[in-house]
Amino acid sequence: MRNLLMVCMIVSSFPLFAQKKEHKNEKKERIEAARVSFVTKKLELTPEESQAFWPLVNEMEAEIRTSRKAIKEQFKSVKEEDAKIDDETYKSLLEDMHDQHFLMVKIKNDYSKKIGAIIGYEKAFKFEVEVQKEFKKQLMDRMKRGHEKGATPQNTTRQKNK
Secondary structure, three states: OHHHHHHHHHHHHHHHHHHHHHHHHHHHHHHHHHHHHHHHHHHOOOHHHHHHHHHHHHHHHHHHHHHHHHHHHHHHHHHHOHHHOOHHHHHHHHHHHHHHHHHHHHHHHHHHHHHHHHHOHHHHHHHHHHHHHHHHHHHHHHHHHOOOOOOOHHHHHHHHHO
16 A cells, blocks of 8 residues: 555656656747847847848857767766776866867857858857847846746846836
8 A cells, every 4th residue: 555655656746747847948948039039139130140040059059068068978977986087087088178168169160150151240249249148147137036937038128228
């Protein structure tokens, strides 16, 4: 009887985990939609520019995520084998980590040129230096304040301007 109760509790918790994951995915999608809208508006992208711009940005970010994931995997392996690693291995890990960072800079550099050719280098510069940081700052501010569900950084900007 006790085992049956335990099994029932475990099985009934699976939908809760699925709901949390779905909620997390919905949240990510809402944030991404807000980001696309925010950046497109701030950079004053035409529909044609936007159609060419966003696939490049998505490709660049996917490549950067892959590089970051490689670094995380290296750190994970170090934590698991910490006592067994010698100084040469640490040296190698540092070199690999720096190589990954250089790779991310190269990725950004290559895509910045492609993006600049499409939307102009002034807009590409603003995207890299100003607009992304502004969106992240507004998003973090909104999250800290715990705005109502569905609020976006644009809504936050409008509220500040009133």
